[in-house]
Amino acid sequence: MVLEAPAPVESRPLAMRDLDEPNPGPGQLRLRVTACGVCRTDLHTVEGELVPPRLPVVPGHQIVGVVDEVGEGVAPGLVGTRAGVAWMAATCDACPFCRSGRENLCPEARFTGLHVNGGYAKLAVTRADFTYPLPAGFSDEQAAPLLCAGVIGYRALRLAGALAGGRLGIFGFGASAHVAIQVARHAGCEVLVFTRAERHREHALSLGATWVGSPSDRPPAALDHAVVFSPAGEQAVEALQRLARGGTVACAGVTMSDLPGFPYSLIYHERAVRSVANATRGDARELLELAARIPITTSVEVLPLTEANDALARVKHSRVTGALVLRP
Ligand SMILES: [Zn+2]
Ligand SMILES: [Zn+2]
Numbered sequence: 001m002v003l004e005a006p007a008p009v010e011s012r013p014l015a016m017r018d019l020d021e022p023n024p025g026p027g028q029l030r031l032r033v034t035a036c037g038v039c040r041t042d043l044h045t046v047e048g049e050l051v052p053p054r055l056p057v058v059p060g061h062q063i064v065g066v067v068d069e070v071g072e073g074v075a076p077g078l079v080g081t082r083a084g085v086a087w088m089a090a091t092c093d094a095c096p097f098c099r100s101g102r103e104n105l106c107p108e109a110r111f112t113g114l115h116v117n118g119g120y121a122k123l124a125v126t127r128a129d130f131t132y133p134l135p136a137g138f139s140d141e142q143a144a145p146l147l148c149a150g151v152i153g154y155r156a157l158r159l160a161g162a163l164a165g166g167r168l169g170i171f172g173f174g175a176s177a178h179v180a181i182q183v184a185r186h187a188g189c190e191v192l193v194f195t196r197a198e199r200h201r202e203h204a205l206s207l208g209a210t211w212v213g214s215p216s217d218r219p220p221a222a223l224d225h226a227v228v229f230s231p232a233g234e235q236a237v238e239a240l241q242r243l244a245r246g247g248t249v250a251c252a253g254v255t256m257s258d259l260p261g262f263p264y265s266l267i268y269h270e271r272a273v274r275s276v277a278n279a280t281r282g283d284a285r286e287l288l289e290l291a292a293r294i295p296i297t298t299s300v301e302v303l304p305l306t307e308a309n310d311a312l313a314r315v316k317h318s319r320v321t322g323a324l325v326l327r328p
Contacts, residue, residue: 001120001308004056006048009316012309013046014059014120022117022125024071029078029128031085035302036119037062037144038311038324039175040231041087041254045114046312049255052114059308060326061087061112062147063119063126064140074128082140083131086147086284089116090127104155104278111278120308122328132284135292142298145175145323146291150298151279152252153180153227154287159276160225160250163187169223171215171239172230173200174315175323176252180227181207182296183287192219194235203299203321215239223247233257236273237266245269252276300325 001014024030042059044050063085067078091098092108103109112118112126134143153176162168165188170177173195181191185208192211193204201212211219215230215238226239226249233256239249240262246269259273267273290296299322303311311324 001305002056002058003046003052006046006052009043009046009309009312014308016306017056019121022123024069024074024125026072027074027127027129028071028125029067029074029083029131030069031063031065031083031124031126032068033063033065033119033122033124033328035064035140035144036060036305036326036328037147037149037175038308038315038326039148040315041148042113043312043315044255050114054115057114058117058119058121059113060119060121061085062144062149063112063124064134064144064147065119065124070128078128082134084134084143084147085112085119085124085126085131086151086279087111088278088281089130101280101282104280104283109278120305120326130281132288135288137292137295138298141300141302141325141327144325145298145300146179146288146296147284149175149323150179150291150296151284151287152176152276153229154183154290155279155283156180156227156250156252156276157184157187159274160227160248162189162225162227165189166224167192167221169194169219169226169239169242170204171195171226171228171235173197173204174229174318174320177229178203178207178299178322179296181209182294183290186290186294192223194238197318199321200318218242226250227252229253231256233259237262240266240271240273243271245271248272248274250274250276298323302327
């Protein structure tokens, strides 16, 4: 499903096209795609909030498939194995960020489904050293949402300080949050979920939330940490207003509407608001290992690839429980 020109998803900007079969170059491999998760970032690409540096482009960055060809320098034994691909497609490996364990901040980073064709397709070519083995207990469809929704949620929890336990507030309850709550509970957190949608509240309660309410509701006690998955900037400030001294709000989205102004007293006492930008390969490996160990259960709804426009429209309007996955 190819994006030729960004446009509101209601106008169905993705179109089925026959492209030449891509061949893996040196250091690359090719996957025969079996599943590709749908992420809000795909919506931002399709609608032009993230500007694709090249068009046409194939979106999709939670790719599961079977290796069917390897390029020069890649172990031939990988052919026939299952692998996953995430948002980070390449980094420079040389800049100060790459050399200090912060490759997610590399200025030369390239992203799957934005700079290079992604997984809304039958075939995808990727750098072999940016692929991941997937835990055996997960079907292709169940594994797909771990690759971005899961990994970004995991990094957000870590940056918010929630992997040490405590009282965590989650704002917005979509694909990423439904994995993050399971990681947080495994880490010993009490989890409070702020979302307006009744179906999301029920889903949160079924996954162990101790309290659910609207973003404007007062929780029974102050939060030690908060993660904002919602793209609404005002929720970052609402999270801050509910935060105990020394707490951190981590905003997980690639884009967010403007944060309303707020008094300095909201960040006094060492409260912090920070963003989460991409994730390192180490984050991905850690989350995948943790997913197998907990084990995490992903709620997925599988749709045919031809329905990619409809899938993105549902993400836009929060008409999803858990994650959507496309099958070519
Ligand atoms: Zn770099
Ligand atoms: Zn994503």
